[in-house]
Amino acid sequence: MSSNSCVVRTSPFSFKVSSRFPSVIKNLSTLYPDSLLSSCGTADFNVSIDMPYVSTIPLFRRALFTLDGFAPFTRGPSNHSHALLEWGMNWCVSKYGADRLIIHAACVAKKHKAILLSGDSGSGKSTLSCALMNESYRLLTDELTLVNLEDSSVTPFVRPISLKDKAIDVIQRRYPFAEMGLVAHNTHKGTVSHCRPSDLSWSTMMEPAEIRGIVFPKYSASTTDIEVSRISSLDSFTKLLEQAFNIHILGSKAIHMLQQICERTPAYEITYSDTQQAIDFVNELYESDN
Amino acid sequence: MTTSNLLIALVTKKKSTLQLDRSEWCDVVALSRQLGFLPFLYHISREENTFSLMPKSVASQLKSAYYELLKQHDSINWHLAQLRKNNPSSLKITLLKGAAYIAAGKRNAAYRLLSDIDLLVERKFLNDAEFWLFINGFAVSVSDEYDDYYYRQWMHELPPFVNSKSGLIVDLHHNLLPISSKRHINASLIVDSGIELEDNFIVPSDEDLIIHSAVHLIQDSVFDRSLRDLCDQYWLLTDYIEQNITSEQLIDRAIKLALGTDLAKSFSLMSEVLNLPLTDEESDFVKQSLRRKRLWALEKKCYIIMLHQPVKSEWRVKHHVASLYLFVKSHLIKMPVKLLIKHAGMKSYKRIIGLFKKQEKGS
Numbered sequence: 001m002s003s004n005s006c007v008v009r010t011s012p013f014s015f016k017v018s019s020r021f022p023s024v025i026k027n028l029s030t031l032y033p034d035s036l037l038s039s040c041g042t043a044d045f046n047v048s049i050d051m052p053y054v055s056t057i058p059l060f061r062r063a064l065f066t067l068d069g070f071a072p073f074t075r076g077p078s079n080h081s082h083a084l085l086e087w088g089m090n091w092c093v094s095k096y097g098a099d100r101l102i103i104h105a106a107c108v109a110k111k112h113k114a115i116l117l118s119g120d121s122g123s124g125k126s127t128l129s130c131a132l133m134n135e136s137y138r139l140l141t142d143e144l145t146l147v148n149l150e151d152s153s154v155t156p157f158v159r160p161i162s163l164k165d166k167a168i169d170v171i172q173r174r175y176p177f178a179e180m181g182l183v184a185h186n187t188h189k190g191t192v193s194h195c196r197p198s199d200l201s202w203s204t205m206m207e208p209a210e211i212r213g214i215v216f217p218k219y220s221a222s223t224t225d226i227e228v229s230r231i232s233s234l235d236s237f238t239k240l241l242e243q244a245f246n247i248h249i250l251g252s253k254a255i256h257m258l259q260q261i262c263e264r265t266p267a268y269e270i271t272y273s274d275t276q277q278a279i280d281f282v283n284e285l286y287e288s289d290n
Numbered sequence: 291m292t293t294s295n296l297l298i299a300l301v302t303k304k305k306s307t308l309q310l311d312r313s314e315w316c317d318v319v320a321l322s323r324q325l326g327f328l329p330f331l332y333h334i335s336r337e338e339n340t341f342s343l344m345p346k347s348v349a350s351q352l353k354s355a356y357y358e359l360l361k362q363h364d365s366i367n368w369h370l371a372q373l374r375k376n377n378p379s380s381l382k383i384t385l386l387k388g389a390a391y392i393a394a395g396k397r398n399a400a401y402r403l404l405s406d407i408d409l410l411v412e413r414k415f416l417n418d419a420e421f422w423l424f425i426n427g428f429a430v431s432v433s434d435e436y437d438d439y440y441y442r443q444w445m446h447e448l449p450p451f452v453n454s455k456s457g458l459i460v461d462l463h464h465n466l467l468p469i470s471s472k473r474h475i476n477a478s479l480i481v482d483s484g485i486e487l488e489d490n491f492i493v494p495s496d497e498d499l500i501i502h503s504a505v506h507l508i509q510d511s512v513f514d515r516s517l518r519d520l521c522d523q524y525w526l527l528t529d530y531i532e533q534n535i536t537s538e539q540l541i542d543r544a545i546k547l548a549l550g551t552d553l554a555k556s557f558s559l560m561s562e563v564l565n566l567p568l569t570d571e572e573s574d575f576v577k578q579s580l581r582r583k584r585l586w587a588l589e590k591k592c593y594i595i596m597l598h599q600p601v602k603s604e605w606r607v608k609h610h611v612a613s614l615y616l617f618v619k620s621h622l623i624k625m626p627v628k629l630l631i632k633h634a635g636m637k638s639y640k641r642i643i644g645l646f647k648k649q650e651k652g653s
Binding site: 044 | 319320357
């Protein structure tokens with residue numbers, strides 16, 4: 001099997017992906033627009049997903065992510081390779097693009113006004129951001145919100161949205177036209193599939209936005225009606241601090257910036273089971289910001 | 291021009307960051323990630339004021355590396371201050387390598403990433419030193435009995451100590467070379483001629499810093515840091531010559547410590563790879579020291595291959611062969627053949643067992 005490669009010109013970093021697994025390259029053309037893909041050229045990160053070797057013996061049915069030959073993670077099953085690639089690409093940015101404050105949060109926007117959706121894994125932030133994207137918001141990121149230290153604006157890092165388990169069905173039922181990539185079953189995060197960002201998100205991927213609302217969503221099947229509570233700036237600061245990957249590296253400048261964002265931005269905790277109610281809430285939040 | 295030559299040209303100031311196009315930047319940044327040169331690229335870009343001229347994604351990565359370096363140095367300085375304060379039996383501690391460059395304010399410290407703090411104490415004080423590290427929150431991380439035995443019985447350092455809170459690693463040395471090596475020296479020679487920066491906290495003399503860097507390069511069995519080690523010596527040496535005019539004292543010191551061969555090898559590599567001009571005295575010293583080293587020509591070729599290595603994914607057969615040769619050679623310096631065979635057998639056995647035990651995780 002020969003290795004195929006494809007340059008993915010995402011912003012602010014580009015990737016050159018090489019793989020001997022044909023499905024990986026094919027999945028890229030499902031998840032990314034043709035205008036961002038090219039067969040040759042240079043990129044910031046040269047990544048690959050391939051069969052690992054142990055003492056020159058190839059391990060068939062296994063896949064290993066590498067950056068220029070360096071493997072940050074252990075190998076996984078080959079049918080997870082497309083998911084491993086997306087996680088690996090995120091790792092590259094969180095490890096080497098940490099001159100901005102990186103918050104583990106999703107971010108959507110209309111024009112230049114952004115809403116931050118933060119929470120632990122499984123809180124439903126990816127699902128909600130995917131739904132909002134399909135409701136005419138533009139997606140900035142579903143995982144890594146990059147906040148610039150100079151002006152506290154968010155630089156979009158538009159990438160496919162990682163949906164897990166039931167969220168895949170929820171999105172497919174609500175938005176039958178949403179384009180989904182290959183499914184990886186039984187990963188350590190459960191069943192995973194990625195949803196292709198909307199054309200609007202891709203076409204505005206170079207345009208930064210300002211955080212105007214903060215939402216901490218929590219999906220709970222037992223909730224009948226959406227519960228909304230406004231939280232103090234100190235509480236939202238504490239919660240975002242926990243999700244800020246590199247704040248300990250950036251130090252006081254980043255802490256001060258995060259404090260200012262929290263002081264000037266309304267923040268809410270919402271608990272919901274009906275996605276439509278959560279969407280309505282975000283719409284109201286957006287409308288109320290003049 | 292290969293990427294390694296490009297990086298070397300930036301180190302030796304034959305090229306400026308102004309001259310790099312996007313594709314060269316991407317290549318040189320990728321190689322620098324592997325070799326630990328990102329903070330250096332940040333440093334020269336700031337000196338040359340070229341941040342606004344380079345691709346934004348490159349500037350972002352260089353700044354990111356710089357912030358990480360600042361944080362790392364802060365953490366190291368903080369830990370060193372704690373270790374200094376909490377030293378009840380007034381142990382004399384000598385800093386080595388990166389930590390010594392930082393404490394001594396050397397030029398290369400500004401862009402030197404550290405993976406750990408290296409400390410040297412005389413062997414007779416090892417128990418005290420181990421206790422001192424323990425009360426400062428550092429404990430031996432090796433849980434494998436064989437590895438622990440290997441370090442304590444044959445090596446020049448104890449197994450790595452890890453801080454239980456911050457995860458910072460301290461390597462506690464009692465020699466520059468393994469005690470199983472014929473060439474190990476008396477550590478008190480380094481301690482006694484060191485400079486006491488504060489009570490009981492010592493950095494080796496300028497000569498010893500350069501010599502130890504050479505010894506480390508020649509005995510190391512990992513080669514992705516070889517170019518950085520050679521550049522450390524290059525930067526230390528050029529500053530040393532600026533201050534002392536000649537390298538005469540340095541050469542005398544290396545001969546006195548019976549480590550002249552290592553320094554000669556590193557001179558030879560600096561001349562070949564970094565185009566360092568050698569004086570007649572230095573050339574004579576290199577020739578004399580290496581005259582009887584029949585395998586040096588081959589060894590040098592292997593070093594040159596590894597010092598010019600591309601990113602790991604582009605390694606060719608010659609890189610694998612050269613690194614294997616140097617790996618075996620570095621172990622032969624460390625221990626006699628008989629012991630090496632025993633050790634290699636034990637390591638292979640443990641590796642095979644480990645393959646079956648290894649758990650697989652997605653990420």
